[in-house]
Amino acid sequence: MVTKAIIPAGGVGTRFLPTTKVLPKEMLPILEKPAIQYIVEEGLRAGLKNYIVVTSKHKTCLEDHFDINQELVSFLEEKGKHSLIDGIEKIVQLANFVYVRQREPRGLGHAIWTARNVIGKEYVAIFLPDDIIVHSTPAIGQLMQVAQQEKCSVIAVQEVPMNTVSNYGVIGVRKQFSPNLFQVKELVEKPTISQAPSNLAIIGRYVLSPSIFGALDELKIGVNGEVQLTDAIQSLLLSGEKVFAYKVQGVRHDVGNPMGLLKANIDLALRNPKYSDILLDYLSELDREFVVMQGKANLLNKNAGSKPILPL
Ligand code: G1P
Numbered sequence: 001m002v003t004k005a006i007i008p009a010g011g012v013g014t015r016f017l018p019t020t021k022v023l024p025k026e027m028l029p030i031l032e033k034p035a036i037q038y039i040v041e042e043g044l045r046a047g048l049k050n051y052i053v054v055t056s057k058h059k060t061c062l063e064d065h066f067d068i069n070q071e072l073v074s075f076l077e078e079k080g081k082h083s084l085i086d087g088i089e090k091i092v093q094l095a096n097f098v099y100v101r102q103r104e105p106r107g108l109g110h111a112i113w114t115a116r117n118v119i120g121k122e123y124v125a126i127f128l129p130d131d132i133i134v135h136s137t138p139a140i141g142q143l144m145q146v147a148q149q150e151k152c153s154v155i156a157v158q159e160v161p162m163n164t165v166s167n168y169g170v171i172g173v174r175k176q177f178s179p180n181l182f183q184v185k186e187l188v189e190k191p192t193i194s195q196a197p198s199n200l201a202i203i204g205r206y207v208l209s210p211s212i213f214g215a216l217d218e219l220k221i222g223v224n225g226e227v228q229l230t231d232a233i234q235s236l237l238l239s240g241e242k243v244f245a246y247k248v249q250g251v252r253h254d255v256g257n258p259m260g261l262l263k264a265n266i267d268l269a270l271r272n273p274k275y276s277d278i279l280l281d282y283l284s285e286l287d288r289e290f291v292v293m294q295g296k297a298n299l300l301n302k303n304a305g306s307k308p309i310l311p312l
Helices: 035-045 060-065 070-078 082-094 108-114 139-150 162-167 211-217 229-238 258-270 276-289
Strands: 004-008 050-055 096-101 124-127 131-134 153-159 169-178 181-189 200-208 243-247 251-254
Touching: 004 035, 004 108, 035 050, 035 060, 035 082, 035 124, 035 131, 035 139, 050 060, 050 108, 060 096, 070 082, 108 211, 108 229, 124 139, 131 200, 131 258, 139 153, 139 200, 139 243, 153 229, 162 200, 181 229, 200 229, 200 243, 211 229, 229 243, 251 258, 258 276
Parallel strands: 004 050, 004 124, 050 096, 153 243
Antiparallel strands: 124 200, 131 251, 153 200, 169 181, 169 200, 181 243
16 A cells, blocks of 8 residues: 655754765764665565655765665775675665755655645555664554555554653544554644643554645645644545554664664664674773762773863
8 A cells, every 4th residue: 555655854964963964964974874874674574665865955975875886896896895785785775765855954754745746636644763662563554554455545643741741742542442543533743741632652664645735725824834744634534534653663773863863873873783892892891890879870991091082
């Protein structure tokens, strides 16, 4: 039922400046791969082959990443590094990419709307590339299964602490069908604690009905002066469409900020036999070497000098 996925990758990535002055945040590495590659690999594991990437100015290296680099392939062939060739070529052969450009940063809803002409009257998967979800069953596949069963839009949710709800879109529940499956009554983007209908926050995976583009067509500007996807899904509800939410299984990392990216790196390194022992050794070494000076914020490594390393 779902064959295409949209990846909105037009964001500026202010939380990673100055790195993101020239490098798109989607290209920041988690171990040896850029974050966006984990998204495409999650989709491929769920059987999705077609990706519409919404880009913006200064993001052309995303296109280069998912293209053949014959010069590099020849170089690696000469050096006999065939396993590395496999690592860069495989994804290019398995997935198809279309790029559309978001000309102005008008929000997530606007980014999705930008891809409207590439999607027909069909359900579409959406991946927010800031959210990396680690699980043996791909998160988007978990949603696709529910969408297939229930014949309606499905969004991914996870429980978050109540004092963080204002960072998310949050759902209100009409009916709970199983520990993980809910019919949605309402959605609120970036609510205050008192406005939040629950602590079930939307995380970056959606399978949406084709009516989402009509809803986006008519949408007014929402919170933060942006066109919000959450508001468009709320319009689907108001027009009588059913929307389900599924508490996806998996560990979610918000790689849209430096600490989240670091945690994702640590988590994935610990799960990878190539890195796990080395990392564990390093962490226990740090445990021995660090001294606590005036509390947690002033942890200093004895061998790196007695002062914190401050910015210029
Ligand atoms: C976006 C969505 C929000 C969702 C969040 C998940 O917000 O608008 O509904 O909860 O992603 O990461 P953003 O993080 O882009 O502000």
